[in-house]
């Protein structure tokens with residue numbers, strides 16, 4: 001069966017009303033699916049005045065959901081909760097989230113609450129600046145739950161064919177269920193935010209239809225779903241009601257000190273002047289990822305020069321290199337680079353500055 005395609009929502013309609021309209025349409029379809037058990041009903045909603053190009057031309061051998069799902073593979077979680085340094089309240093919130101997930105079978109199945117709430121929600125959204133431990137936390141939760149992690153980012157589900165994005169979303173949720181895994185949707189910014197800027201109408205349509213599909217899949221999915229976003233301040237209303245937001249801040253001095261401690265393995269030979277306290281003081285404004293990158297950079301440089309121990313000045317040099325690389329990026333941003341491009345370059349720089357001559 002073809003998806004319902006609703007288009008032509010006027011762009012003059014104020015966003016809150018448009019969002020409400022989208023949400024109600026999505027709910028209607030979602031309810032129809034639940035009541036009839038007919039999972040074929042799909043919906044695409046768009047503000048475009050013309051329908052999108054139909055699925056890829058000439059394809060008669062459309063892969064079904066299982067075939068598509070074969071693309072998505074789970075992994076063993078790489079990190080544990082003990083490795084995560086976050087404010088006490090956030091730690092508490094994460095622990096609560098894990099407890100709630102553990103209690104779901106008792107409360108909803110044994111105690112029968114599924115009769116009144118067939119879709120208990122375990123969806124979380126980790127938001128905050130890059131490099132603050134969101135990915136680490138997703139792994140840690142899966143690890144604590146004793147489940148594998150199915151990690152996917154926007155790029156893994158988008159498709160150049162209209163209509164394929166939503167099918168990939170469905171396949172992704174299918175794969176998550178298949179392997180009883182924790183589903184981690186990274187870089188979910190564009191999927192969770194209300195308004196889209198700087199996109200052509202075509203890609204706006206594509207994102208909107210993926211977003212709709214995610215909502216439908218979230219409704220039906222029994223399992224843990226974690227989203228991660230950098231700062232989104234404009235969440236789609238429909239997500240607001242389904243997702244619990246947990247904020248990952250940049251680390252303060254005490255948190256940086258603890259992160260430094262966790263990033264200096266016992267076997268790493270250090271001179272006596274190295275202390276996590278002093279390193280925390282020297283890295284104001286650093287995120288956890290910056291600290292990790294600095295440790296790797298300093299250790300590699302020391303190893304290359306044949307020295308036996310990493311001294312405070314080696315860390316200091318790596319800190320300076322990271323700050324310099326960042327200022328370089330900032331300069332490029334001032335000449336008009338898009339934030340996404342900036343972040344990409346920053347990533348390349350962070351990965352490569354260990355290989356350049358000092």
Ligand SMILES: Nc1ncnc2c1ncn2[C@@H]1O[C@H](COP(=O)(O)OP(=O)(O)O)[C@@H](O)[C@H]1O
Nearest residue numbers: 083084085130131132133134135136288289292
């Ligand atoms: N809060 C934190 N506690 C401990 N280590 C951290 C933290 N934040 C970042 N790190 C370090 O930086 C690495 C990258 O962090 P990541 O979880 O990928 O950040 P995000 O997903 O928020 O961009 C982690 O694997 C870890 O080594």
Ligand SMILES: [Mg+2]
Nearest residue numbers: 134135186228
């Ligand atoms: Mg991440």
